[in-house]
Amino acid sequence: MTLISSNEIRSKFSALMSEMYKNEVPLYGDLLDLVKTVNQQTLAQDVQLQAQLNMTGELDRLSLERHGAIRLGTAEELFNMRRVFAVMGMEPVGYYDLVPAGVPVHSTAFRAVRADDLNQSPFRVFTSLLRLELIADEKLRQLAEQTLSQRQIFTEQALALTEKFEQQGALSAHDADCFVREVLETFRWHTQAPVTKELYDSLHEQHRLIADVVAFKGPHINHLTPRTLDIDLIQLGMINQGMAPKAVIEGPPRRKCPILLRQTSFKALEEQVAFQTAQGQELGTHTARFGEIEQRGVALTPKGRKLYDELLNKTRHQLGGAPTENNAQQYMALLAQNFMAFPDSYAELRQQKLAYFHYFAEVKADCSLQMSDSTDVEALIEQGLLHFEPIVYEDFLPVSAAGIFQSNLGEGSQTDYVSVSNLAVFEQCLGRKVIDEIHLYEGIQQDSLKRAITKLTQSTT
Known part of the structure; x- marks a missing residue:
């Protein structure tokens, strides 16, 4: 029996998710075409950028890069989602409290954590948990809790295969294919809502996002985000194609050396939904799913x-x-x-310890490195024996994420909540601690430096 790696499972799932979303939201396919064109043009015009991406292993993954976003309603859903993502080699990284931005959720990002695994499949899912305690109306809060308690967002087979993975540490090729198909059902859009229009409207009045979580059968994927190398060209291209992008690009301004994350999107689609009534169904609309694009910079x-x-x-x-x-x-x-x-400039960012970098050895024929020199990083760089490239930021911006939520859910959707960040409760629901992303970047930098110096030292002995 051939066992399939988590990287392969994640890659299969990401590809299937992209195809499903393209069928559900045709504008997403138009976005992919636009991103492909812009990326090809940018690489053709910037040989240095192409060399940089090739050196760090990002070039091959560029066309595959996606991040998605889902919103969950209960602690049990978050707990099982963590188990499902673990089958795909995705761990919870970072804690994002969006309550101060008027969005009643707290979140984490499920992704691979090792650089090699990310380069094989950089699929990420920003996963939010609704904070029901922030619904001020006690009766409405109870109705929301009751509604969520009656749904099961995973198929029986998806959970059975997740348990099988936990027991044997891997899945066969047949089981892996079955797993990705079954889990895909969790993220599918449903036009039939299990609640009345009246309950939907009440939830919507509290906050659009509360209605999006509670009033549907599952956590439909609300966007998939490709990675571009020039988001300003994307913004212009979206306007030219009549996609109605956001007014501003979230994140830092345009720079020679991009930092963190910049993102833009087109507004959420208004989609028809059939709500429950005593007589049958009542038609209405819901806005939640949109198209987003990102440009990643150095961590x-x-x-x-x-x-x-x-x-x-x-x-x-x-x-x-x-x-x-x-x-x-x-x-x-x-x-x-x-x-x-x-x-x-990357040189200044590194010297001032503002960003993280990969280090690479530049072995030369006339290299006369002494062991005593091996810890003097600045001297090695000055001699041309050590080269550095930016470590790409693999995570999300809380302020930027909240901005995307608000701008796409519509005006007036922000609410002032009196609450504090609650990492401990989130981790209890999750069933484990979240990983500090800063430690990951520090580890990648230190590991690359250690490998580079070892290579230089061995080349002189």
Whole structure:
């Protein structure tokens, strides 16, 4: 019996998910075509960028790159989703509290954690858990809890194969194919809602996202996001193709050396839904699913993240609030001006310890490295014996994610909640601790430096 690796299972699932979503949301297919064209043009015009992506192993994965997003309703759903994603080699990385942004969820990102695994399949899913305790109306909260308790978002076969993986540590080729097909059903869009229009409207009045979670049979994937190398060209291309993108690109401004994450999207689709009634069905509409595109930059250190947050907060303070269609140009101008304080060369970012980097040995025939020199990184770089390239940021931005939620769910969807971040409760629901993404980037950097120095040292002995 041939056993299939988690990387292969994740890759199969990502491909099937993409095909399903393309069929459900045809504009997603148009986005993929636009991203492919822009990426090809960018690589053809920027040989240095192409060499950089090739060196870090990102070039081959570029066309496969996707992240998705789902919203869950109960602790049990989150617990089992964690088990299902573990079959695909995906672990919970980071904790995102979106409550301060007026979105009643807290979240994590399921993804692979090793650089080699990410390069084989960089599929990620931003996974949110609804905080039902934030529904102020006690009767409505009880109705929401009752509705969620009656649904089962996973097929019996999906859970059985998950348990089989947990017992034997892998799945056969046949079981893996069955697993991805069964799990795909969890993410499928359903036009039949198991609630009345009246309950949907009440939930919607509390918050659009609450209605999106509670009023449906399962956590339909609400977007799949390809990765572009030039998001500004994508934004322009979306306008030219009549896709109605967001007013502003979320995240930092355009830079020579991209940092963290920039993302844009087209507005959520209005889709027909059949709600339950005593007589049969009542037609209505729901908006949740949209198209998103991202451009990833270098991962920032805590020092870099602090500077990023300061500059972003300064911009929003100067603007007097969040960016809208009315002040988009002013916001982008302020953002570009303020971010001039953030170094825009990889050399400066590395020297000032603002970002993380891969290190590579540059072995030379006349290399005369001494063991005593091997820990002097700056000297090795100056001698041309050590080369560095940016470590791509593999995660999400809480502020940016909240902005995407709000801008696509519509105006007036933000609510002021009196609550505090609750990582402990989230981890209890999850059934394990989340991984600190900063430690992952630090580990990747240190491992690459160790390998590079070892290679240099061995080449001189």
